[in-house]
Amino acid sequence: MIDNQNNVEIFAQIKKASYLCCIRRTFFETQESFYLSNLHKLTAK
DSSP, X not given: OHHHHHHHHHHHHHHHXXXXXXXXXXXXXXXHHHHHXXXXXXXXX
């Protein structure tokens, strides 16, 4: 029972970590595309 509880907690930690990692990656990709589109506008002038 104790081992099973540990596995559940570890799984929850991994899920949480991968979820946060996914959010962070999406955020940076959005920032990067935003920056690149602004850079294109700046160089177009």
